[in-house]
Amino acid sequence: MTERGRTTTRVAAVVAPFVVAWIAGLLHDVLANTDATLVLVLVVVAAAALGDRLAGVLAALASAAAFDFFLTAPVDSFAIVGREDVETAVLLLTIGVAVSEIASWGRRQQVTSGQRADYLDGVARATRLAAEGSPLVADTITRMISEVLDLDACRYDPFAVPGATPDRPVLHRDGSISQNGHAVDVRREGLPGMDVIELAAGHDAGCFLLTASTEVRRPEPEQLLVAVTLAEQLPAARRTSS
Template identity: 40%
Template sequence: MRIPLRDAVAVAVAVAAGVVAPFAAALVLLPLRTSVTHTNLALLLVVVVVAVSALGNRPAGALAALSAAAWFDFFHTEPYQSFHVQDRADVETAVLLLVVGLIVSQLAAYGRTMKRVAVTDATHLERLHRTTRLARSRTSSGDVVQRVRQELVDVLELRACRFEYGTLIGRPPRLDPDGTVQVDGWIWDLERQGWPEGEIELRAVVQGRYQGRFLLTPEPGSVPAPPEARLVAVDLAAQAAAALDEDAVSAGRRP
């Protein structure tokens, strides 16, 4: 799978910051090394690690911790401009700087993950609520299908999505209710192989009654949506199926 260029650039910038920022901070602190205790200098470098961890990613935070410990040793412990440390207290300070920096980077990464999960869950919930409100507003099932098509493009980050009424022609890859994708009867390894080629079928079924199918076209080489997003897509398709089924009842096409 190809990583989007924007994401690759962001990762590269974060990693570069993890290496360069502690080095720059250690240089800036050089005039203070004879007037400020080594412990306080290490605490100031921890602030840099925290900043990189908060703004970057987990690898950047870990690199920042390693870089901070190395440049603290190089610039602020005797003998200066050497990675050799003579004083045991300085060794302990450098080790603690590294350990604290690594812990902080992990905590920052965990916090970002939890925030991202909370925001994503709230967005998915709002998608489902919007579609439910539309389906209950006595609008036509066609409007509901159109809304679901738009929501599927957004939630799965698709290039296109179309709907076929009541047809089951061919055997394209299929997105199942459990969020997995089947290709020729086998579960496709999305994490390792990415989206399969061509359109992917998502059936609109309610209480065992087939109403049609959405045909999903992912962006070439894009990273598949996470399992939570795929399950939301299945729920959206079910809402479209329910609207179509209700219209069929109203029109007398189903007893």
């Protein structure tokens, strides 16, 4: 979603509950407050589903305020006298925020699922190129590693010897990173940015040199493992083409 689209959704998330509550107030004789509350919950669900987490939270806050203003005594005032009305307003706000969090979690899971599918496709493509002995496999794997880890740069050096530069950070086969014998907490510190990160391509196959210096990158463990798996395809390609 574009920034303009997010802004539009957030504005609608604030305005829609007041419109719905105003209409419900006009129909107060035939529409109970509980029914109006359910409609407001639907508005929050729609905002959270079509927008982002902030849109859902704004809709929840606006729904609670609109319910208070149009549907509780005294009407057209943000004061609440009845205990049941207070409980309903609080429940409406709580449900709205909860729905927003659930919708946000669902979107994250969908994105993660899509990324995993892309990773698997990338590994399969690299494996196929390696099996075919394609001369483009080194460049393809280099580009894939850079995309998976969102690097500033990644280059393949067929003459580099793994471990020849002791101070250089190393991405190991298990997905961990160490530097000078100490493990790097990637989730907290991010990828080392003061030097290139060494990723061995396999036995006598050189190294991939990874650069992540312009900003802090915190790839997930599975992303690091995908990068390692991609790098390990190169020796197979070299043996096939030899």
